[in-house]
Amino acid sequence: MLHEDVVGRIRAILLDGEIPPGARIPERELCERLEISRTPLREALKVLAAEGLVQLLPHRGSRAAKLTDKDMRDLFEVCQGLEALAGELACERITDAEIDLIAAAHAAMVQHYRDDDLIQYYRGNRAIHEAIVSAAGNPVLAGLYTSVTARIRRARYVTPMTAQRWALAVKEHDAILNALQRRDGAGLSHILRAHLRHKREEVLQAGFAETEGSDLTLKIA
Amino acid sequence: MLHEDVVGRIRAILLDGEIPPGARIPERELCERLEISRTPLREALKVLAAEGLVQLLPHRGSRAAKLTDKDMRDLFEVCQGLEALAGELACERITDAEIDLIAAAHAAMVQHYRDDDLIQYYRGNRAIHEAIVSAAGNPVLAGLYTSVTARIRRARYVTPMTAQRWALAVKEHDAILNALQRRDGAGLSHILRAHLRHKREEVLQAGFAETEGSDLTLKIA
DNA sequence: TTTTGCATTTTTGAATGCAAAATTTGCGAT
């Protein structure tokens, strides 16, 4: 197994909440499960620690990182900034074909909304945001976005929405698509920020910081 | 020696250009120099690879990452976005005392400009930008900023400036301080972007992408 | 019964060793 794959597999285990935030990462078990020895595992853990997914305590092992409310706020703030930037750049660089793809994804997502299928709605939602970032044509930006969103994904896509909130989100997405089609960078940037700010408020209100009690795992499955 | 220290020391070696971009990283030599064995060294290299400072080629060792013009553009773009965000947040959160410190740093920097001391000017410049990011009160943002700026530092702080460019940069810094004192987030954000855009143009015009020929090392020393 | 001190066990962090892959070297053929 390649180094990057090891990192990826452990990342998946952490993001799935299979090892819940704050829990110790059982080195030996993971070694057996991934069928590797401790050396490559530990290399991967160090990388994930640099990413912020793992917390290394010298001489006391590693734990799955736990997000406080403050962490969550900070991550959302950065995410807002990155998406806003991506929106602006995307408007400068996106092709008509890419816009059409996003428009199609948007239509599909709206249909999921009408069908009241939250899971599928979230899936489409995420695809649209990622497509916009991708259209920005900046791999550095895309990389940071991936890493930041990974850390808030569970909170972002697990928080239950009220009908009102959901309707608002869909309306915001109409505006997002519209700005994109008009290639209105400033406008898109502005909407994306507001959109994420609302999302953040939802998440924080729901008290989804990853403290001892909260278990997001159940809700995602 | 602690893991983080190992990472830090190798990072410094790379950023100083001691191992020039594109050059192979001599594992054995570094081990001897840092007086560690290959295991912790390789762990550090993997972390630095995730940061983008090192390029790992499976079964072919690691090299110091080389930045193309495109990489440089992408990094500057992201840096702009991060600083713009930091500027906005800083205006919301900065204390009067912090503003005073930045004002003092600004005055000192302007004096270095008058003294025609580019090295000291750059040093002060960097301190101001970092202080603004720090005032944003967002460690996630600060971390990304550190990592992104590290990768373009040499280009950013090595490019020789024309008198005209330098004068413009100082003027922009006046505006930056002013916006900060007025706590004008939108304004600060705007100025910071323009400021960095100009810097990027300088750097790219100077053709400072890290291709075979270019050696930035001499100029920094 | 609770707490403190010590010995044992477990786990971490790093060095070494080994097999596989790649690079380099050397030799022969054209």
Add this chain to the structure above:
DNA sequence: ATCGCAAATTTTGCATTCAAAAATGCAAAA
């Protein structure tokens, strides 16, 4: 002399091993 191919050397990646640090358990004393 140059090109191609094969052997030798080097280097990489990982498993294993070893030493040190922390956690645990137990017994004795308060």
